[in-house]
Amino acid sequence: xxxxxSYKTTFIVLVLxxxxxxxINISLGSISxxxxxxxxxxxxxxxxxxWQHIILDYRLPKAFTAIIVGSGLGISGLMMQTLFRNPxxxxxxxxxxxxxxxxxxxxxxxxxxxxxxxxxxLISKWxxxxxxxLGSFLVLLAVVIVSTRVRDTMAILIIGLMFGSITAAVVSxxxxxxxxxxxxxxxFWGFGSLGNLTWEELLVLFIIYLTGIFISLxxxxxxxTLLLGENYAKSLGLNIKKSRLLLIISTSLLAGTxxxxxxxxxxxxxxxxHMTRQIFSTSNHKILLPAVFLLGAIVMLLCDxxxxxxxxxxxxxxxxxxxxxxxxxxxxLLVRKRRMMF
Amino acid sequence: xxxxxxHIILKTENLSIGYASKKSKTIxxxxxxxxxxxxxxxxxxxxxxIGKSTLLRxxxxxxxxxxxxxxxxxxxxxxxxxxxLAKVMSLVLTELISSKNLLVKELVALGRQPYxxxxxxxxxxxxIIIKKVLKQTNIQDxxxxxxxxxxxxxxxxxxxxxxxxxxxxIIILDEPTTHLDxxxxxxxxxxxxxxAKKTNKTILFSSHEIDLAIQxxxxxxxxxDNGVVSDTPCNLIEQGTFDALFPKDLIVxxxxxxxxxxxK
Numbered sequence: 200x201x202x203x204x205s206y207k208t209t210f211i212v213l214v215l216x217x218x219x220x221x222x223i224n225i226s227l228g229s230i231s232x233x234x235x236x237x238x239x240x241x242x243x244x245x246x247x248x249x250w251q252h253i254i255l256d257y258r259l260p261k262a263f264t265a266i267i268v269g270s271g272l273g274i275s276g277l278m279m280q281t282l283f284r285n286p287x288x289x290x291x292x293x294x295x296x297x298x299x300x301x302x303x304x305x306x307x308x309x310x311x312x313x314x315x316x317x318x319x320x321l322i323s324k325w326x327x328x329x330x331x332x333l334g335s336f337l338v339l340l341a342v343v344i345v346s347t348r349v350r351d352t353m354a355i356l357i358i359g360l361m362f363g364s365i366t367a368a369v370v371s372x373x374x375x376x377x378x379x380x381x382x383x384x385x386x387f388w389g390f391g392s393l394g395n396l397t398w399e400e401l402l403v404l405f406i407i408y409l410t411g412i413f414i415s416l417x418x419x420x421x422x423x424t425l426l427l428g429e430n431y432a433k434s435l436g437l438n439i440k441k442s443r444l445l446l447i448i449s450t451s452l453l454a455g456t457x458x459x460x461x462x463x464x465x466x467x468x469x470x471x472x473h474m475t476r477q478i479f480s481t482s483n484h485k486i487l488l489p490a491v492f493l494l495g496a497i498v499m500l501l502c503d504x505x506x507x508x509x510x511x512x513x514x515x516x517x518x519x520x521x522x523x524x525x526x527x528x529x530x531x532l533l534v535r536k537r538r539m540m541f
Numbered sequence: 542x543x544x545x546x547x548h549i550i551l552k553t554e555n556l557s558i559g560y561a562s563k564k565s566k567t568i569x570x571x572x573x574x575x576x577x578x579x580x581x582x583x584x585x586x587x588x589x590x591i592g593k594s595t596l597l598r599x600x601x602x603x604x605x606x607x608x609x610x611x612x613x614x615x616x617x618x619x620x621x622x623x624x625x626l627a628k629v630m631s632l633v634l635t636e637l638i639s640s641k642n643l644l645v646k647e648l649v650a651l652g653r654q655p656y657x658x659x660x661x662x663x664x665x666x667x668x669i670i671i672k673k674v675l676k677q678t679n680i681q682d683x684x685x686x687x688x689x690x691x692x693x694x695x696x697x698x699x700x701x702x703x704x705x706x707x708x709x710x711i712i713i714l715d716e717p718t719t720h721l722d723x724x725x726x727x728x729x730x731x732x733x734x735x736x737a738k739k740t741n742k743t744i745l746f747s748s749h750e751i752d753l754a755i756q757x758x759x760x761x762x763x764x765x766d767n768g769v770v771s772d773t774p775c776n777l778i779e780q781g782t783f784d785a786l787f788p789k790d791l792i793v794x795x796x797x798x799x800x801x802x803x804x805k
Contacts, residue, residue, distance in 0.1 A: 284639040420661040424654050426640040434601065434634075435654045435707070436627030482642045485660060 206479065206486055213493040217266075220500040224262045225254065227509045260401050261394045262500065267408050268393065268464055269471070269499025270492040271457050274415050275450040276468030277475075277491050281422045281484070282446050283356050289469035290454035293342050293355075293447065294362035295335045299458040300389070301366040302334025303327055307385045308377035327388065328400070331459035338362050339451040346443060352429065355447075390516030391462035393503055404460050411452035414445055415488065421446070422484040466522040470529045471495045477532040498525060547578040549615070550710050550743040551600070556609035558592060558599045566607060569595045573609070573769045575762055577711070577745060582737040583771075584754035585747040587764030588787055593747045596764070597715055600745075601632055614710065627655040631707035633700045633714040641689040645699050648688060649674060652706030671706055677736060678702040694725035698732070705736065714746035718753075726750055730757050751783070752800035774799070 226237055232250050240254045275290035283292065291297075306326055341362060346355045374382055396404065421442040424432040429439055454468065475490045476482070499521075506520040557571035569592035577583055587593050598604045600611060602618055611618040613629055621629075631652065638648070652674075653667045663671070675681050678698050688696065697717060704712045717733070718726040730750065734757045737744045745762075748754055754761060755774040762771040765785040770777070777783065783794040783801075792801045 417659065420654065420657070420659060423661055424651065426638070426643060427648075427651060428636060428639040430603070430634055430636060431632070431638065433603075433623065434627060434630070434632040435651070436624035437654070438623060476642070480642075482640050483647060 206490075209479070210489070210493070213490070213497070217493050217496050217500070220497050220504075221262055221266070224265065224500045224504050225258045227504050228253065228258060228507060229512050229514075256398070257394065260396050260398055261503065263401060264393045264396050264404070264461060265499040265503045266496040267404060268457050268461055269467055269495035269497070271408050271411065271453040271495070272464060272468035273471030273475075273491040273495030273498075274412065274488060275453040276470075277472040277484075277487060278415060278418070278422065278446045278450055279468075280472055281425055282443065283352060284425075284428070285356065286473070287469070288356065290450055291363075291463075291468065293359040293450065293454075294338045294366065295451055295454045296458050296463045297363040297366035298335040298338030299331035299455065300334070300370055300463065301338075302330035302332070303388050304370045304373050304385055305334075306330040307388070308373045308381045328459045332455060334366075335451065335455035335458060338366065339447070339455065343444065343447060346447060347440065352443065355443075388462050389518065391464050391518035393461055393499075393517055394514070396460060400460060404456055407452055407456045411449045411456075414449035414452070418442060418445055418449065419484045419488060423482075426482055461517075463518065464521060465518050466525050467495060467499065470525045471498060473529055474498075474532060547580065549576050550579055550613065551575075551577040551745070552612045552615075553600075554610045554612070556599070556611060557607045558595050559607050560595075561605075561607055568607060570764060570769055571608070575769070575771045577743050577760070579710070579743055580737055580741040581743050581759045582734050582757065583743070583745045583760045583762060584758040585745060585762045585764070586749070586751050586754055586786070591764045591766075593764060594715065596769075597713060597745075597747055601630065601713055602626060624655055627707065627709075629710050631704040631709040631712050633697075633704050633712070633717055635715045635719060638688070638700075641687070643688050644684070645680065645686050645688060645691070646671065646675070646684040648699055649684075649702045649706050652703040652708075655707065670708060674702045674705045677705060677739065678732065693720045694722075694728065697721065697725075697729055701729070701732065701736075705740070705742075709742070711743040711745065714744070716748060717746050718748055718750050727753060730754070733757075751786075752798075755799045 226232070226234055230250075230253060232254065236247065236250060237254060240251045272290050276288070279288040279290060279292055280286060282288075342355065342359055345358050349355060349358070374385065377385075421432075421437055424435050424437045425442070427435075433439055457464070471491055471494050472487070475487055475494050478494075479486055479490055481487065502520045502524055503517060505524060506515045506517045508515060553573050553575050556573040557568060558573065559569040560567045573596070585593055585596065595604070599606050602621070613621070613626075618626070649671055650663060650667070653663060653671065654661065656667065657663060675684055678701055680695070680698050680702055683691065683695060683699065688699065691699065701712075701714070701717070704714075714733070717729055721729060730746075730748075730753050733744050733746065736742065737759075755778070758774060760771060761774050761777055762769065763777060763782050763786065765782070767785055770782055772780070778796050778799060786794070787801075790804075792803055794801050
C-alpha cells in the first residue's frame with residue numbers, strides 16, 4: 200500500500216520517548232538512586248553493591264518486561280481487531296486469558312481438592328507459569344480446531360467468548376470451594392505484576408515473544424488485504440484459512456505467554472491499537488504495526504512508573520493502573536477527533 | 542460469427558450450478574454453455590432468485606459447480622491456485638469493504654497485492670499501473686481522499702479502479718449499479734463499456750438495468766426459467782427472449798424501445 204505521508208519524524212519522536220520512558224522507569228522506585236549511579240551500574244563501575252543489585256536484577260528486567268508486555272499485547276490486539284473486523288476485539292477474545300486463569304485457578308485452588316501431595320509440587324513460581332501457558336494453550340487448541348471447521352470468522356469470535364464464559368464458570372466453582380488464603384493468592388495473580396521475572400524467565404518470555412512478533416511481521420500484507428473483507432481478500436489470492444491460523448497462533452503466543460508470566464493485563468491490547476489509529480490516521484499495517492509496538496511499550500512503561508508510586512513503599516496492581524490511566528486517554532482521543540478510525 | 546478470431550477468455554461447458562449437501566442436490570440452473578471473448582462487455586440479467594448470484598459465485602470459484610466445467614484461458618478453473626486465479630480474474634462485489642479508513646490510492650494499490658512482495662511494497666511498475674488506472678476511471682482528483690468521504694457513485698468507481706489495477710483478463714462485477722441514481726447507473730455502465738474497449742479486458746456484470754444493458758453490452762447472458770441463453774442484445778430481442786424474463790401480468794417488453802413498460 201502506498202501511504203500519503205512520511206511518518207519518519209513521528210517515529211523518531213516515538214523512539215526517543217520510548218527511550219526516555221525506559222530510563223525514567225529504571226530511575227524510579229521505592230529507593231531513590233541518583234541518575235549518574237544508574238548509568239554507572241550498567242557498566243559495572245558502581246560502588247554500592249545493593250544499588251547495583253536493585254538495578255540490574257530488579258528494575259532492568261522489569262522495564263524490559265514492560266516493553267514486551269505493552270508491545271506484545273498491543274500487536275496481538277491489532278491483529279485481532281483487523282481479523283475480526285471488530286473494534287472491540289482484543290488479544291483476549293480468543294479466550295486466552297480465561298484459559299490461563301483456569302490453569303492458574305486449578306493450580307492454586309484445585310490443590311486442596313486434589314489433595315496435599317500435589318500441593319507441594321504445584322505451588323512454585325514456574326508451576327503458575329506452566330499452568331497458565333497450558334491453560335491458554337489448550338483453549339487456543341480448541342479455538343484453532345474449531346476455526347479450521349468454521350467458515351465464518353465471526354463464529355470464531357463467539358466461540359472464543361463462549362470458552363471464556365465456560366472457564367470463568369469453572370473458576371467461580373473452584374473459588375467457592377477454596378480457602379480464603381488460596382483465593383487471595385489467585386486474586387493477587389489477577390492483579391498482574393511486571394516485577395517478578397528473573398533474567399532466566401525473561402529470556403524464555405523473550406524467545407516466545409520474538410516468534411510471535413516474527414509471525415505478525417510476516418502477516419502485514421495479509422492484514423492489509425483483510426481490510427477489504429474476506430471475499431475481496433480471497434479474490435486477491437490470499438489463503439484465508441492459512442492467514443487466519445497464523446494470526447491466531449501469533450496472538451496466542453504473544454498474549455498467552457505474556458499472561459502466563461505477568462498475569463492478565465487488561466485494557467492494553469484493546470486500547471493501544473485505537474490510540475495508534477487516532478494518532479496516525481491510517482489503516483496501513485506497515486505503519487500501524489511498528490507504531491503499536493512503540494506506543495505499547497511507552498504506555499506500559501509509564502503505567503509501571505505510576506503503579507510503583509515513586510518514593511513510597513507501596514506498589515499498586517498494574518492491572519488496575521493500565522485501565523485507570525488508559526481508558527480516559529482513549530475516550531479523550533475519540534471525543535477530540537469526533538470520529539473513530541477503524 | 543465475426544468474433545471467432547477473438548481469444549476466448551471464459552467458457553463453460555454443460556455447467557450446472559446449485560447447492561449440494563450430503564443428502565440432496567438443489568439445481569438452480571443447468572446446461573449453461575457460454576463463451577466470453579476478449580474485450581467484450583457482457584451483462585448477466587434475470588429476475589430475482591433465478592440464480593444470477595449463484596452463477597457468479599460459481600464462475601468466481603466461491604462455490605463449486607454441480608457438474609460441467611469452467612475454463613478460463615482454456616484452463617480448467619479448478620486447476621488454478623488461488624494466487625494464479627487472482628492474476629486472471631478480479632471482482633467487484635456488492636458487499637462493503639470492512640475498513641473505509643483507507644485512502645483511495647491505498648485501496649486501489651491493494652489491487653496490486655497478487656504481484657507485490659511479502660510486505661506489499663509497490664514497485665515502479667505497480668505505481669505506473671495505479672496511475673494509469675486512476676486516469677482510466679477518472680478519479681485522479683479523489684486519490685488523496687478517505688473512502689468514508691466518498692459518495693456511493695465515487696466509491697463504485699474506486700472499486701472498479703481497484704479491480705482494474707489487479708490487471709486481469711476478466712473483471713466480474715456483482716450488481717455494480719445498485720444504490721446508484723439513474724445518471725450514475727448509466728455512468729458506471731458506460732465506463733465499463735469504455736474500459737472493455739480500451740483495455741481489451743472482458744467485463745461481466747450482473748444487473749437489473751435491462752434497458753441500459755441492451756444499449757451498452759456486446760453480449761447478454763439471460764437467465765430465465767427456460768434456461769440460460771447468451772447472444773447479442775439484437776438477436777435476443779428478435780428471438781423474444783426477454784418476454785420470458787418475467788411473468789406477464791404486470792410488465793411487457795417492447796421490442797421497438799428495447800425496454801419494459803407497466804401494463805395499463
